[in-house]
Amino acid sequence: MQQERTCFVGQIEENMLDKGLRLTWRRQAIIDVFRAADGRHLSADDVLQSLKARKIAANATTVYRNLELMAREEILRHVDFHDGVCRYELGGSPDHHHLHCTKCGKLLEFDCNNLVELANILVKETGFKIERHQLEVYGICPACR
Amino acid sequence: MQQERTCFVGQIEENMLDKGLRLTWRRQAIIDVFRAADGRHLSADDVLQSLKARKIAANATTVYRNLELMAREEILRHVDFHDGVCRYELGGSPDHHHLHCTKCGKLLEFDCNNLVELANILVKETGFKIERHQLEVYGICPACR
């Protein structure tokens, strides 16, 4: 049981410990949920349901608190699909964006070197120090056309 | 009094009538609020407060319903600053984007031909028919650095 819950302790967990964060069962479970989600973008409720499916007791409050914590510590990244729900994805590179099909909901990710270029132009023209940007694109995917 | 409320009936109002929408006092007042806002991006509550300041009785429900209606009819455009509030701006060209200062809240708008180009690339690569996109950039403005 203990073993089931501990799963494997990977880089993310070590990262958390390095940052002085406590590594609780629930936090590990949340990380596992994101690993299993394989790049999908989960809302607090998605996480909660996944935990329930894995028979891990968890409270919505705890999930919200941990998602926010992990986003602050840059373990998760906050993304916003303009649907009124906070979503998160695992880790790292903020330089990919999303292409949504407004019919079937299919989601494609794309890198965007153009945006890096654009960011440079913006820096020159406005003097802003750019911290983050998010581009969401909506359209109809080939299958739905 | 009647005259005060009617203000001037411009293109937007004619546009509404053309679409078969009723032009009520409150709708005109809401349009006036956006005109007076001079390009700023207003939440439902902002609109409500502005109406109150102009001594126009209006109910939150009505404001929500009309903002949604006008967005559907492409009189307003829905924008989302990822702060949990729906915002709207007047009209037209969707091809400008926003640069937010995360310290002072200053807001710059910028056009983006790069994004049009990007959109073309996405169309070619993915086969999506792109309907809309929104880019929000966050950073520190020169004054705050």
Place this chain on the structure above:
DNA sequence: CTGGATGCAAAGTGTTTGCATAGTG
């Protein structure tokens, strides 16, 4: 053993819905 993590209950915020009434075209 001590301070942070958790659960529970309740409050909060922004938005939506149902229904009766008022007002526009």
Place this chain on the structure above:
DNA sequence: CACTATGCAAACACTTTGCATCCAG
């Protein structure tokens, strides 16, 4: 005069807060 817009109250979904208890380091 018909049919839509409005106000009001209540419901709603998602998220946050306060406090007592629990547990990792």
